Amino acid sequence: MQDPYKILGVSKGASQEEIKKAYRKLARELHPDVNPGDAKIEERFKKVSSAYHLLGDAERRKKFDNGEIDADGRETSPFARGSGRAGGFGGGNGDPFGFSGANAEDIFDEIFGKGRGRSGGGFGGFGGERKPQKVKGPNISYELSLDFSEAILGATKRINLASGKSLEVRIPPGSENEQTLRLKGQGMAGMNGGEAGDALIKLHVHPDKTFRREGNDIHCDLAISLPEALLGGSIEVPIVDGKVNMKIPANANSGTKLRLRGKGAPYDRGTKRGDQYVHLTVKLPDERDDELIDFIKEWSEKHPYKTR
Numbered sequence: 001m002q003d004p005y006k007i008l009g010v011s012k013g014a015s016q017e018e019i020k021k022a023y024r025k026l027a028r029e030l031h032p033d034v035n036p037g038d039a040k041i042e043e044r045f046k047k048v049s050s051a052y053h054l055l056g057d058a059e060r061r062k063k064f065d066n067g068e069i070d071a072d073g074r075e076t077s078p079f080a081r082g083s084g085r086a087g088g089f090g091g092g093n094g095d096p097f098g099f100s101g102a103n104a105e106d107i108f109d110e111i112f113g114k115g116r117g118r119s120g121g122g123f124g125g126f127g128g129e130r131k132p133q134k135v136k137g138p139n140i141s142y143e144l145s146l147d148f149s150e151a152i153l154g155a156t157k158r159i160n161l162a163s164g165k166s167l168e169v170r171i172p173p174g175s176e177n178e179q180t181l182r183l184k185g186q187g188m189a190g191m192n193g194g195e196a197g198d199a200l201i202k203l204h205v206h207p208d209k210t211f212r213r214e215g216n217d218i219h220c221d222l223a224i225s226l227p228e229a230l231l232g233g234s235i236e237v238p239i240v241d242g243k244v245n246m247k248i249p250a251n252a253n254s255g256t257k258l259r260l261r262g263k264g265a266p267y268d269r270g271t272k273r274g275d276q277y278v279h280l281t282v283k284l285p286d287e288r289d290d291e292l293i294d295f296i297k298e299w300s301e302k303h304p305y306k307t308r
Contacts, residue, residue, distance in 0.1 A: 134191070139187045181201040220278055239263045253280070
């Protein structure tokens with residue numbers, strides 16, 4: 001994450017007019033109309049434009065200087081669980097993704113002239129008639145928190161942008177922690193008729209008390225009683241979708257792992273699912289049972305066996 005002040009080549013104490021002047025100079029040098037077909041210059045131009053979008057507006061600059069937003073325009077406060085609050089570049093005054101306040105288009109008009117399709121007009125030395133090159137707008141990054149079940153089963157979440165605009169985001173079934181979703185055309189506005197950038201949404205999946213994910217499989221621990229361990233039987237088992245009945249084999253020990261086919265995480269665009277593995281733990285009664293202790297003493301003397 002680069003410092004926007006360094007990108008524009010100004011000090012943190014620079015005035016708004018100095019910032020605008022620095023941007024004008026860089027825009028002259030880096031504008032795609034002046035450097036057609038140069039991908040590296042175009043990428044640098046996007047960074048300069050993003051930096052000016054942040055610092056050219058006094059209110060956004062103040063938020064950045066106070067640590068309320070980062071260099072990408074994202075809010076720096078921890079996101080609330082399930083809140084759907086997302087940071088990111090967003091203008092106000094009805095321009096959620098453009099250069100509100102710090103209007104780059106106005107500056108381009110000043111530099112190249114209102115009819116800047118004529119490269120010779122307003123920018124000396126470049127004669128001839130040429131159509132301005134379209135430039136795609138920069139992408140914007142956001143973050144979104146999810147519960148474990150929302151990531152596994154899929155969900156629709158609404159995120160609130162800094163501009164006040166809200167978007168519905170469809171979470172695909174089987175989504176993973178740190179996965180990034182792309183919303184095409186929901187980033188910053190393009191220039192000269194170029195298409196808008198994309199919104200990149202990074203998912204944060206909260207750990208679950210019952211389930212844990214390993215690849216496309218889901219694992220959970222399940223306590224069973226001593227009679228269930230010895231005699232076996234059918235018991236109710238939690239799954240992400242709800243609950244199912246599962247058969248416990250007789251003489252099941254702690255550490256026994258049972259599989260529920262097709263109860264894991266969806267994958268391959270939801271056409272397949274992994275499995276769920278249930279790890280058994282034998283749990284003795286919480287309170288002392290003298291009858292059980294006497295029985296075990298008598299039984300163990302007659303039936304010794306090795307455990308180690």
